[in-house]
Amino acid sequence: MSNNPFETSQASLHAAAEIGKINPDAVRYLEQPKRIFQFTIPMKMDNGELRFFEAYRVHFNDALGQVKNGLRFVPDLDLDIVKALGLWMTIKHAVAGIPAGGGKGGVKVDPRTLSEGEYERLCRAYIRKLPMKGAWVDVPGADIGTSGKTMAWMLDELEEIKQFHQPAAINDKPVAANGTQLSMEATGTGVFFVTREAVKDMGIPGDAKIVIQGFGNVGRTAALLFHEAGFKVVAIGDIKNAIHNENGIDVPALVAHVAKTGYVEGFAGTVGLSNTDLLELPCDILVPAAVQSVLNAGNADRIKAKLIMEAANGPTTPEAEEILQAKGIKIVPDVLTNCGSAIVCSFERTQGLTDDYWSADKVKAKLEERIVEAYKATKAASEQHDTSMRNGAWINALTKLQNSMKARGWI
Template identity: 65%
Template sequence: MSNPFQTALSTLKAASEVAGLEPNVVKMLSQPKRIFEFTIPMKMDNGDLEIFTAYRVHYNDALGQTKNGIRFVPNLDLDTVKALGFWMTVKHAVSGIPAGGGKGGIRVDPKKLSEGELERLTRSYIRKLPMKGAWVDIPGADIGTSAKTQGWMLDEYEEIMGFHSPAAINDKPAELNGTVGSMEATGTGAFFVTMEAVKDLSIPKGSTVVIQGFGNVGRIAGRLLHQEGYVVIAVSDISGGIYNPQGLDVEKLEAYVDETGSIKDFPGTTVVSNEALLQLECDILMPSAVQSVITEQNAHNIKTKLIMECANGPTTPAGEAILEKRGIIIVPDVLTNSGSAIVCSFERTQGLTDTYWDIETVNSKLKERIVKAYKETTTTAKDKNTSLRNAAWVNGLTKVAKAMKARGWV
């Protein structure tokens, strides 16, 4: 099952049975509250007209305004956006964030755009987005977007509204009243959760780590694990993977990537494909790229003790069933990669109160929130004799269900 929305619905079904949710709650959570699909016609630098397809999904807003994730990728489709919106809904609830789940983006390869084209497209997206604002729906960064694009979004929104509203857009630069630590939050949060998981599983320092995806998330988590004494033996990006069984110097690799734009040909390594990288023997495996990379086709060949899902939906239900039978522990995406969602909540709070925190405060509050969510998840898993994924979803769905019932929706 590679359709990400079907993966999300499969998890909903399994977790709702463990939680004992009412059928009407499950029925309502099986589809988004709102779906926006629209086109953005744009004249390119060479004078040609291109028409881009754009999306935004408000999956559920029982707990509060929807927010986060704008993705600019060439293969974006509605089912992916729906799944991401659902995962964000659960992620917010798991982490105790008073917000609903929103996700969106444009079907485009941003690498093929000039900076001027990217800015015009980004501003057009915000102009055409039907519902937005600090109390309604707050776009954040995701794959293909950045602090720069979020700054353009904020400026366009404020031009439309005629007043300043820093809380209306997440992941913007600190100079525009964003929060420090925003772009590092997912990787930092994943590190905090990993440190709790390795304690529970008695995985010592010096153990090996494989990271699929050396982007914003993978490189931060890898750097922090490397500094903590864990041995990162392989990483990959869009160009493929690199491997050294003795370990990589992650900080030198980061400098190399900053200089060359890729991990390709990093000295002292051998080439490994993204597919083969997932099957390397290691103690901790961190899929940190895209969804549906661990499936029934390769789950039998995964050789690790612990999978930390730094990407959204990297494991399909069929793949997970195989891994569970083999005793491999999975700490799910809605917990592991919730750091960005948590810090985005902090960003909104800071913007609304005009009070801004330093990086030590942000990371301290992030650690407190995400570790609490991890411990609540492990407690539920033990109490209900279920997987960590089901446990996280049970905790999140129960909060959403109570809010829906209090509102009279079900």
């Protein structure tokens, strides 16, 4: 049994391809990335020390268009994680009807150990050393350890290199740097829209108990929207610890607490617990919104949720999925649940190419329309093939990829 994210992504690929009768040659294209860039960034630190940082960028597949999104600056980054994320992004774009391929990358570093100046120099160096970039080739976006601020630095560096403005070449920028409204809230907002549809279909009550693992951009945005809609968020975890209140957590007050203290720990009216125990709490809806492989063979039999909404990438291993399905727990997969950011990044590129920037209301309305449509298509494919929602989403995506590959003469 493995928690390797690339093996998890390949298991999803092959399971769906078999059920959906996808052309085997199309599947072979998706068994490895089209391009892998692996490079070293040497950098002088503030104290004069020379350090070397491992960096990656994967162009997984570009049958549907230029590759896009995802730069992750984390201390445990490796090539298998980047490859898995690249394949998931390829599928995610296809699920959401976006004419783009999947790209992913980043640097093996803990940004919290860097000064502001070191962080900026590392971001700029990454863009300088990235071999292929630009609005029609590869459009990096933010992920864990990166943000609107880092993407603005990267855009500025890229424009210095190219010697002309091209705001569509970098995603997830602040509005002040030709970004889009709702950029940082896109994934969490999409998670809310998809959860709302799944809850309707399953007949789960409107005051359902929700447990959220992860309180970054995604978990925080989703938690606020759940709270506003009347759901009862009973437990939330972050990178350090977790908190629980069976009667519901005051999410806006928690956001203010985290802004002051940095962590959910110590929030008034809650009991502390570990992230391991958090996942195993009885609840209606479990939202893993942190990292990959947190639901695995070691804990799947102790999960007590009725519905799992995968807000993180690859939070459920194939072994865990078998156990959860046998228990009757429904899973709405990552490539659908968290594709809100991919959708809004597509809007951002469109706005950058046309110099036509949209209001937050327009972005939100178009996001809702696109992601609800993707949910309905996934559900229809799942029912048509009498299979899981994950397989339904992947079959839809693989069919689009297969058709493009055939039209292009690849297969």
